[in-house]
Amino acid sequence: MKDKINIGLCGLGTVGSGVIKILQNHQKEIKYKLGCELEVKKILVHTLDKARDIQVDSGVLTTDPDDLVGDQAIDIIIEVMGGIDSTYELLENALEHRKHIITANKDLMAVHGQKLHQIAKANECDIFYEASVAGGIPILRSLTDGLASDRIQKMMGIVNGTTNYILTKMTDEQRTFSDVLREAQELGYAESDPAADVDGLDAARKMALLANLAFKMDIDLSAVEVAGITSITQEDILFANRLGYVVKLIGIASMEEGKVEVTVEPTLLPHDHPLALVKNEFNAVYVHGEAVGETMFYGPGAGSMPTATSVVSDLMEAVKNIRLGISGNSYITPQFQTKLKDDSEKHSRYFVRLEADDQAGTFQALTNVFTDQNISFAKILQLPGSKDDTAEIVMVTHHTSRQQLRDSLDSLNSLEVVKRVISYYRVEGEE
Numbered sequence: 001m002k003d004k005i006n007i008g009l010c011g012l013g014t015v016g017s018g019v020i021k022i023l024q025n026h027q028k029e030i031k032y033k034l035g036c037e038l039e040v041k042k043i044l045v046h047t048l049d050k051a052r053d054i055q056v057d058s059g060v061l062t063t064d065p066d067d068l069v070g071d072q073a074i075d076i077i078i079e080v081m082g083g084i085d086s087t088y089e090l091l092e093n094a095l096e097h098r099k100h101i102i103t104a105n106k107d108l109m110a111v112h113g114q115k116l117h118q119i120a121k122a123n124e125c126d127i128f129y130e131a132s133v134a135g136g137i138p139i140l141r142s143l144t145d146g147l148a149s150d151r152i153q154k155m156m157g158i159v160n161g162t163t164n165y166i167l168t169k170m171t172d173e174q175r176t177f178s179d180v181l182r183e184a185q186e187l188g189y190a191e192s193d194p195a196a197d198v199d200g201l202d203a204a205r206k207m208a209l210l211a212n213l214a215f216k217m218d219i220d221l222s223a224v225e226v227a228g229i230t231s232i233t234q235e236d237i238l239f240a241n242r243l244g245y246v247v248k249l250i251g252i253a254s255m256e257e258g259k260v261e262v263t264v265e266p267t268l269l270p271h272d273h274p275l276a277l278v279k280n281e282f283n284a285v286y287v288h289g290e291a292v293g294e295t296m297f298y299g300p301g302a303g304s305m306p307t308a309t310s311v312v313s314d315l316m317e318a319v320k321n322i323r324l325g326i327s328g329n330s331y332i333t334p335q336f337q338t339k340l341k342d343d344s345e346k347h348s349r350y351f352v353r354l355e356a357d358d359q360a361g362t363f364q365a366l367t368n369v370f371t372d373q374n375i376s377f378a379k380i381l382q383l384p385g386s387k388d389d390t391a392e393i394v395m396v397t398h399h400t401s402r403q404q405l406r407d408s409l410d411s412l413n414s415l416e417v418v419k420r421v422i423s424y425y426r427v428e429g430e431e
Helices: 014-025 027-034 085-096 106-122 139-146 161-173 177-187 201-215 234-242 304-324 362-372 402-414
Strands: 004-010 037-044 076-079 100-103 152-158 245-256 259-270 282-289 293-300 347-357 377-384 390-397 418-427
Touching: 004 014, 004 085, 004 304, 014 027, 014 037, 014 304, 027 037, 027 304, 076 085, 076 304, 085 100, 085 106, 100 106, 100 304, 106 201, 139 201, 139 282, 152 201, 161 177, 161 234, 161 245, 161 282, 201 245, 201 259, 234 245, 234 347, 234 418, 245 418, 347 362, 347 402, 362 390, 362 402, 390 418, 402 418
Parallel strands: 004 037, 004 076, 076 100, 259 418
Antiparallel strands: 152 245, 152 282, 245 259, 282 293, 347 390, 347 418, 377 390
């Protein structure tokens, strides 16, 4: 049994520095729990002489990936440098050299995860990626271990801290999207190019990973229906609030009768829903299991130390497997054939906001459209529109299919009395 495990670390940025700090500061505790020492033997960086806020021996730094992959003494590769295609090649090569992989790279895992799992299994290697979803929240291990005996029916999550921060400030401080985005960029919560966050792609990648584990299917990123937050206005937020809702960017994955729906979209939640209370950069995932009922996992969704905590936890799991001689057995081939719901099978409530002529017969015309699609309403609100002869009308439907909603929107846009359909959003958390 090995008394020392050697590690190659790819990346020494925010998360990589956090990994080093934890391994240095918690060295005694980690050794006690594992029964062996961990040593970072090589660190792959872009620039050798860059100023860093972490002290490491310059002799362990390298700019050549082969110094990690080709070193037979290195047992585990930790990847926290980001990137997709070139990083995939590095990790594929590492697995072929029978090195175990720990990664925080949700982009890589969403695109190439299944291939990496298969290569890892063929080479009797482990690949863990807890830190790729929701930072410091142990949601992946909870799905694969803690809830392994249950059947997961639905997951709803706030899995992107940037968008949650922006929507929190827009709601609590009545500020515009562009104003809060600038602040988020200044604070480091948002990238200089925030498109992956605000357009929902980052959250979509995470929901695809969660759906894969929860439903034991191969859910491709292309199967996720995605809408971002860039079109949400103060008026949308205020109308939602008057009707008792908070607007959040929510990832939803559900399975009914063997068919799956995975979406990321702005969603209205009742004020008292647990996810509605998750503010700023925090993340949370709400899980519905057939046996366990409802559980929620909450915590910091990003940051150096929370994400590094998940990385090191995966590292410790990999080390335990090495010492027990059971590496390479964690991956299970998807149990079920992938079956996706079509729009007629996706049901929810919806918030619809439109501007229409303020005249006799308008409500009748609107009602006819929804009646034709067998849609009824739970709530209706009318306020003066942008012009003297118009009104803004907000409706919250009862449960209906996405196909029925889309057909209704098409009909509304063709009505002479409707000036414009301003916005529409999913509503969750109510029966």
